[in-house]
Amino acid sequence: MQRYEDLQPKNVFHWFKQLNDIPRGSGNEKGVSDFLVSFAKERGLEVYQDHLNNVIIKKDATKGYENSEPVILQGHMDMVCEKTDDSDHDFLKDPISMHVKDGYVYADNTTLGADDGIAVAFCLAILDSDDVAHPKLEVLVTIDEERGMDGANGVTAEHLSGTRLLNIDTETEGDFIVSCSGGANAITTFKSEKSEGLSKAIEISLSGLNGGHSGLEIQKQNKNAIKVMARLLNKVALEMDFRLQEISGGSKHNAIAKNAHAIITVDDLDKAMNILNEIGEYVRHEGRKTDPNLVLDIKETEKTEFSYSKETSQSIVKFLYLLINDVISTSQDIEGLVQTSSNVGVVEADDEQIKVTCCVRSSVESELHNMFDKIKSLAYLTHGTTVIEKEYPAWEFNTDGELAKVAPALYEEMTGKKANVTAIHAGLECGLLKGVLPDCDMISFGPDIFGAHTPLEHLGIESTQRMYDYTLKLLEKLK
CATH class of the missing domain: 3.40.630.10 (Zn peptidases)
Incomplete structure (x- = not known):
């Protein structure tokens, strides 16, 4: 030995x-x-x-x-x-x-x-x-x-x-x-404006996704739980009146989110459940190879006295739904290398604000800053504010x-x-x-x-x- x-x-x-x-x-x-x-x-x-x-x-x-x-x-x-x-x-x-x-x-x-x-x-x-x-x-x-x-x-x-x-x-x-x-965190915040919720509450939980490193594994196309949640909520928002009561997801800015959680309030419980279950089936089918262990749990729950206002609810959902989470471009010098990407890493909320942290990476500085501008512009349109933190050069x-x-x-x-x-x-x-x-x-x-x-x-x-x-x-x- x-x-x-x-x-x-x-x-x-x-x-x-x-x-x-x-x-x-x-x-x-x-x-x-x-x-x-x-x-x-x-x-x-x-x-x-x-x-x-x-x-x-x-x-x-x-x-x-x-x-x-x-x-x-x-x-x-x-x-x-x-x-x-x-x-x-x-x-x-x-x-x-x-x-x-x-x-x-x-x-x-x-x-x-x-x-x-x-x-x-x-x-x-x-x-x-x-x-x-x-x-x-x-x-x-x-x-x-x-x-x-x-x-x-x-x-x-x-x-x-x-x-x-x-x-x-x-x-x-x-x-x-x-x-x-290079890269940085684009951190977007929304003011937490509250109002009375609607009559019924639905809890939506996503877990079991594979996740991964947001730089080294972004090209694998693993599902991002925050983006899946945004898709579910956006479909509800397009079809009926709703309010967000809670939302959270992810744990690290540089990891592909493996879990997400939300509670919404609606007046038409059956319609909302049907919409969520339908989109859920699409998501399971689309992720059958990348995320075969995805678990989506949708159930009625207790509503609290207050939810986020209609305007705040719409702003957060639209921002998360439209926020880019993908490979943006690949290298012209090294075949197969991701050049620029964006990952929605964390969503968290407290009594004062909802905060979304997006990890943006690029080996070309101009593309990196272009992504910052896109996120800032989307935040402006949805009544949020974006700051760039912890930037490091390519x-x-x-x-x-x-x-x-x-x-x-x-x-x-x-x-x-x-x-x-x-x-x-x-x-x-x-x-x-x-x-x-x-x-x-x-x-x-x-x-x-x-x-x-x-x-x-x-x-x-x-x-x-x-x-x-x-x-x-x-x-x-x-x-």
């Missing part, structure tokens, strides 16, 4: 264990950040720790590379903290316990933290080595990538001069990411970039395997860093990591060795 301490490359797995001995969940990075600073100081390396706890470590070029442009090695120090139901692991104080099985490294009933600890281990192994040929290195290790890329968002160009950046945060060996989408595909040519070609030469030059319809730190370093050529790659963000996360041992050797050879080539 293979032992962890015997794994190769020995220096990489040594530093990975050192990192996993330090609790480093998102939002709890101070300890690991200080560890990186101490590591650098012990080796006489220049180091900078910012107010967020991002760390930059610099190492001079080796002989023959003194005149080469600097290279930035980049990854994030934080990890997602998930564990099995029977685990008593405390992510605030316990080290990650690891074991080897069938050629992979696993954690014991928790996430492993290979996303993105293995990138940091690569960097530490390179910084600790005296026999690796390389240009001047600037190792950038960010905090809080997993919760919103707050670390990358706080990086400035003040301490960075690199013109090539290698992001080691791609989880499939052989994939070379050269572009990612990393647009650079067809002339050196790394997009050199890096995949070297991988194919070293492994005999086909490199997959691609892009991702989701946010990467490269997008934010490109905004700070607009003239920096970037690429993202990494070893095989399976089951990231779950207790089943595991890291390919042979893949780690190949991709570390590859990283060393790539640095040697970037003269």
Whole structure:
């Protein structure tokens, strides 16, 4: 049976264990950040720790590379903290316990933290080595990538001069990411105007939909529960008088909504029930492949004293029904890649307002802002107000970039395997860093990591060795 301490490359797995001995969940990075600073100081390396706890470590070029442009090695120090139901692991104080099985490294009933600890281990192994040929290195290790890329968002160009950046945060060996989408949340609110409801109340619940990541899985055409609910309510609104009493749906802006709930009041109960059941049958049929477990429950319920006013009810339903939730366009550079999309992620209400959060993504900034304008215009027509929050920039595909040519070609030469030059319809730190370093050529790659963000996360041992050797050879080539 293979032992962890015997794994190769020995220096990489040594530093990975050192990192996993330090609790480093998102939002709890101070300890690991200080560890990186101490590591650098012990080796006489220049180091900078910012107010967020991002760390930059610099190492001079080796002989023959003194005149080469600097290279930035980049990854994030934080990890997602998930564990099995029977685990008593405390992510605030316990080290990650690891074991080897069938050629992979696993954690014991928790996430492993290979996303993105293995990138940091690569960097530490390179910084600790005296026999690796390389240009001047600037190792950038960010905090809080997993919760919103707050670390990358706080990086400035003040301490960075690199013109090539290698992001080691791609989880499939052989994939070379050269572009990612930008995005933002379009948040639309409606004032909560109340009035007396109609005589009968109907409760409508949607559950069992597959959902999915609103960037990586939007092209699968899985049903969005909020949009299905809007379709049901809009048909009622077209056929008869009604009032909204309650409405909610979804849980995260960046997830395709799996559930939705509404209560409406009407005077003609039978007519409303017939309309809802008819549309429900259409929806079940249309989603028989994408969402076979969809559950639609329609039943009479107790009415409360007040519902939303007729005008507010109509405004919310029309807005949700007409709001775009789909792939908007696909890339002209990379076949099959979603370029622009919109996902209605969350609907929530309180005594003062109804709030709709829409996650818009695009790898083309002009299309992203065009979508914002469409949502704002629709909100205006339906008496709502839209604000744009948490915008992050796109990393647009650079067809002339050196790394997009050199890096995949070297991988194919070293492994005999086909490199997959691609892009991702989701946010990467490269997008934010490109905004700070607009003239920096970037690429993202990494070893095989399976089951990231779950207790089943595991890291390919042979893949780690190949991709570390590859990283060393790539640095040697970037003269």
